[in-house]
Amino acid sequence: MTLIMVVDDDQDLAEMLGIVLTGAGYEVDLVSRGDEVLPIFTAQNPDLILLDVMLPGLSGVEVCKLIREKSMVPIVMLSARSDKQDVVEGLEAGADDYMVKPFDPSELVARMKVRLRRTTADISTDLKIGNIKIDQIEHSIIRDGEVIALTRLEFDLLVALAKEPGRVFSREALLSEVWGYRPATDTRLVNVHIQRLRAKVEVDSENPSIILTVRGVGYKAGVAGSSQ
């Protein structure tokens, strides 16, 4: 069974989340303090973490950073504020997605499903983007013989771009394909993750050759062998 770790200091909300998620067929582990997350995470090894930003002990952003140091597990932040600072901080700390309270539980479950799904794409072909080889079976990417570690979301983002090399993806299109957003709302999510992904895969992230920006529209995959 899929194990979801719910980290929230509000007991009632955590319990309610537990009810909803159990109803959706997940196993749920409730944690109420930030500083308790890491030991329980190591012991339980959950498949996804729902992480509140404001936590006693250790803030959600800090927890997120600590987990990212050890694991690429999908993290969805829960924030009570839609202000830029909170959201961007969480995303930059390594969260894959975020939900602003109060959220629609069915949307939460839908997004979690997207984060939890194994890439069901045609895994027989080898994908290439720029000078990077994507091994869909091993779930890894290789640049010049060197393996680069990506979160599942970053991997999905890269695969989405690589699967249709000629297509220019708008931020909205990426939001719905990679994050499962319907309808697309907050394009900051895309911007932050493209930046994080570039920092990992590009040789020179100031002058990208793998994920190219198309002004005013969005992004597209770089052509193999070309250098911008």
Place this chain on the structure above:
Amino acid sequence: MKSPLNAFRSSLVFRVTSTIVGISIVLVWLLGTVLNNQISSGIFDEKLKLSISDAQSSARNTQIQLTFSQYQDKAALKLIFADILSVPPQSFDSSAREIAVFSDEKTKVRYRFTGASNLLNSNSVPEAFRERTKNSKNTEWDRVEMRYFDEKIEPGIIVGHNIKISGAGKYEFYVLFSLTQQNQTMSLIVRYLWVTGAALILLIGIITFFVLRRLIAPIRNAARVAEELTAGNLELRMDIRGRDEVASLGYSFNEMAVSLQQQISRLENLSKLQQRFVSDVSHELRTPLTTIRMASQVIFAAKYKFEPIVARSSELLVSQIIRFESLLTDLLEVSRFDAQAAVLEIEEVDLVALVRETIDYVHPSQDRVIHLWNPENTILVDVDPRRIRRIIRNFITNALDHREGKSIDIQIIESDNEVSIGVRDYGIGFAYTDKKLLFERFWRADSSRARTTGGTGLGLSIALEDAVLHQGEIDVWGERGKGAHFVLTIPKFAGGTIESKPLSAQPD
């Protein structure tokens, strides 16, 4: 360098100093004139007194001389006259003294003689004065020009006497005294007066200037400090020296500055408190609301198990929680504007694509109610897409609410620096007088009208704030029964302003 007129207008020191110098020039000039007159008339009177007595004694001597010689012959008389005229060329005060003698043409004179001493031209004696002297028995005097044969002319005093010698005849005897010496003295005095006057004026000017500057320095200081305070440097205070009136000005000024600073920091604190409060309310309300919402949806999902009344209640519960949520979101947005905490997050986006997506979001059905003109255009703009999307969404939901079954037209028109988005419906419209009220919070066109959608009543006021944040404007046209037209115009580039509007709200 400032022009003098400008300096006069802008500098109190300059103005007061020049006024005082002007007044002292007039006073010194008046005083100098009076002094000059007094001194010159004094000197002249003294000279005249001495001249008259000198002339009288000369006349008396001549009379005696002639009386003694009345019986002598012409040759002897000639010698006597020569002797009379051969006076030394200088008088008591070493200025020229000349004598002129005329014999009377009318009376019979034994020895006719007309002559003047030294180089004096006898026409120096004016005819009018001669007439006066001839008819007078006393000493006569007047001012005169002493003309010499060597072309020299000197101012002088003439004193005339008649000398009558029985048997010998009647003579006019004139003594002329040069005033050169006195004039020299006078011009010297006048020069001293001028120099003294000029020095006095200069001194007054300089003293006034420095005293005023000293007096005005604290005022200038106050002005400078006030400017700094205005610029936001609230810590600055005036320097205070002594305990005079100027120091008390300084004390009052500094007290004012302190009170201003306190007021400002109090207001700043209030504003910060307000923002904190909004933020806290946001957090505190949102968490329980999330729980409630999830609970309601769990109940709603199980409604088929309930009796019809409970099932319906669960429906109402869910829809009202969603409405409450959007109301809370809008309220928080409004408080963020009120606290001036709203910030733009500028991105370059294709406005046409943004409108297209917004239409799909608000009205996903395919029944072609909304017509977007030129949907294939690309118009790149620097905007906060979240806010622009919110404005467009608001326009479209309003149009959908009021369209009365008719279609909706959306136009996007650009110029070089601006872009306008117009949402036009042909529904119930609104009264022209309501135009301003549309943007007021919680205002509704017709309170008796049932609400078809769960609008919060804050949409347009938020839209207006969002537009203003973009340096943009919203224009509205509406008429009862003919529909409404909402036009948002924003600058295409960040930091720009609107100079013209590509689309007018007024329909053709």
